[in-house]
Amino acid sequence: MLKQFEKHFTELGYQAPTAIQTAVYDAMVGDKNVLGLAPTGSGKTVAFTLPASANLLPGDGTQLIVLEPSQELAIQTSRVMRDWGKLLDLKVVALTGGANVKRQTERLKKRPEIVVGTPGRVLNLVNDRKLKLHLVSMLIVDEADDLLTGDTLDTVREIAQATPADVQLGFFSATDTPILHELDKWFGQTVERVDVRDQDNTQGEVRHGLLQVGMNKRDQMLKRLLAMPNFRALVFFKQSSTLRKTATRFYHDHVSAAGLTSDLRQVQREKALQDFRQGRIRLLLTTDVAARGLDIPKLPAVINYDLPDKVNEYVHRVGRTGRMGEPGQVISLGDDHDLRDLKRLLKDTDYDLVPLYFSGRELTTERPTAATVKANETAKAQRVTATASTAGQTAATATKPKAGAKANAKATVKAETPNPSKKKKHKNRHTKNKGMRKKWRDHDAQN
Template sequence: MDKRFETHFQELGYSAPTMIQTAVATPLASGENVVGLAPTGSGKTVAFTLPLLAKLLPGDGTQLLVLAPSQELAQQTATVMRDWASLIGLKVTALTGGANVKRQIEKLRQNPEIVVGTPGRVLNLVSERRLKLHLLVSIVIDEADELLVGETRTDVEDIIREAPGDVQLSFFSATASPALDELTQEFGVDVTTIDVRDQDRTQGDVTHGLMDLPANLRAMMLRRFSRVAGFQALVFFNQLGTLEKAAATLRHEHVEAVSLAGKQRQVQRADAMRNFRQGKVKFLLTTDVAARGLDIPNLPAVINFDLPDSAVTYTHRVGRTGRMGASGLVINFGNDHDLRRLKQTLKTTDYQLSPLYFAENTFVDHRPTSERTRSQDRPVGIEQPAKPEKQQGVQPTSHKVKPVKSRQEGQPMQSTKATTPHHKKNKHSKNKGMRHKHRMNQED
């Protein structure tokens, strides 16, 4: 490690570099093209920041470019790098979609040595000749398994073509992918792969729980979780529509939650992240792309409101908790079929999945045996209104029945037919009587 960084490293509370930080330091410093694979939360950002910053010259134009898949991760990476760059007189600029492009162009005129951005915005500014890459010495593709697929892969390739032919390339990810195996063929460079995933032990003890819960009760279960003191969670959704519906339900229930998805402005997204990091809200509702690579210190839990369809996605989601040795909790919502499918998806991984229940404002690994929950064949903690008890042999009545008086001898029999002020005689019966009287008179 560069001597200029050692003091600050200790001030931040780090006792020693992590495994990935140690493994990639020399190859990056010597200019090698590197693929760095390490678990989430193992310090990959610092791993490429320290050796690459030490090679840059203040005032010599843009020399380092870092690409990230989301606005939030780009801003987060820029913040980390700016902290270290300020120690040696270097400037960092973030270029992300959703932010004011004119303001970004003004910052580029200050010739920052480091640029961190999303591929779309970076490529647009390169095409407009606002961002010049002819002085680049290194390009970092962070969350490479995400960036090297689909349209973003094309953007990354176009950006690299604008850089000098001998630019150093480095790719970092928590999971391997076929795209990382094709780097030599795709870019025509030799790449050194450094994989410490099996040896790294930076992640703390994380519990992976399965909670059998129908879709229509999941938002209400979040409301119950919100009552637990100090509880916070990053909540993942597969579809934006489901996220928005859950957010509306939580607002109606006065639960403190923010969203990180959709067509939000950069200011709104930044406010959501800041409020969540500061503990002002209980839940951050998000999708996979928006939350990729986010570092939220001491995050208590991750909730899969919708279960992921691949082990890679599961790995990136659950890596938000239990970072840097802290403990964590992962809660997987789903019905019986969903949970069995998740087990099948993760059967080749080391994740240990077990049933999880919520009772008396705490999480337990066994079904509660209280009288209230023992008779309920449903997820623990969901209250339902009690059914009214039926009274045997008693029928409700809407009116009182008057008793019928007995007839005395000599009195004409009275009709027991009840009459009301609105009772009218049947006109057909009346006419029938008149016709009978008329026939009798004719016979006489």
């Protein structure tokens, strides 16, 4: 590791490199193609940033391309790489869909050494000859299990073909998929496989709970969970339409929540994510657009409002909590049938799914008894009664008149109360004007 990196590593409070950071450094510095597999939250961004940046030359144009699956992840990665790149005078530009193309084109004229972007926007700028790849020496494909599927695979391959033939390749992922075993076939180069998922110990203690809740009561359950102190959660939905309904309902009910979907403008998406990171909102409602790579420090919980259909989806969703040694809680909502399906889906994994119950403003693994439920209801009733009594006393104190002023108040009210039998006399505007005209006529006659 370069001396500049070692010093900054210490300044950031890191004790030692993670397993993936150690495993891929020498191979990448030695110009080898690498596939790095490591759990979520294990520092994969820094793992490819340090060796990739060490081989770049400041002022020599764009030499490194990093592809990310979403706008949020591309912006997050660009910030991390910019933090490390400034130590070597390297410039970093983010190219994402939804952002202003002209502004991005102007930034490319400054010839940044590192470009981080989403595949669609990067390829568009390459085809428009705004982004030139003839000097690129390394191409990093982050979240490779996601990017190397469907139409995105073709887009990534087109970008790779636009780079020099000897370009160095780096692939990083938290989960393994069949295509990651066929990279030499798809990209025409041998790729060294580095898998540290069994060696990594950066994951904190994460509890995986099943909370039986019907579809019509899930919004209400989210509100109840907010009664717990210091509770914040990333809430995953399958459909944007369901998310929007919940977000609208929460907005009208003044619930501390915001939505993050792919159809929002980039400015709106950034604001929602920033508000959630800084604690201004407590629930961030999102689809799987936020399931990959996003780093939200000390996130207490992840909630599956809608359960995932694939194991990899579950892995990436729950990977947002319990990062870098922090504890975390996963809460999967569903009816009895849904939860059975989830258990069946994850039966071959190491996840220990435990039934959860919400009782007395807290989550518990013990099924509430009838006595417990009655005690909680009694306590709730007492709190409501005490609140109402306090409010009533406050109102009575505020409205109770002084003894000396009581008679005067009655007299005043009596004097001001109109007599319904007497009609209010209205002046005739026409008569008044007629009198004024006569007055002015008499005045003119005298003069």
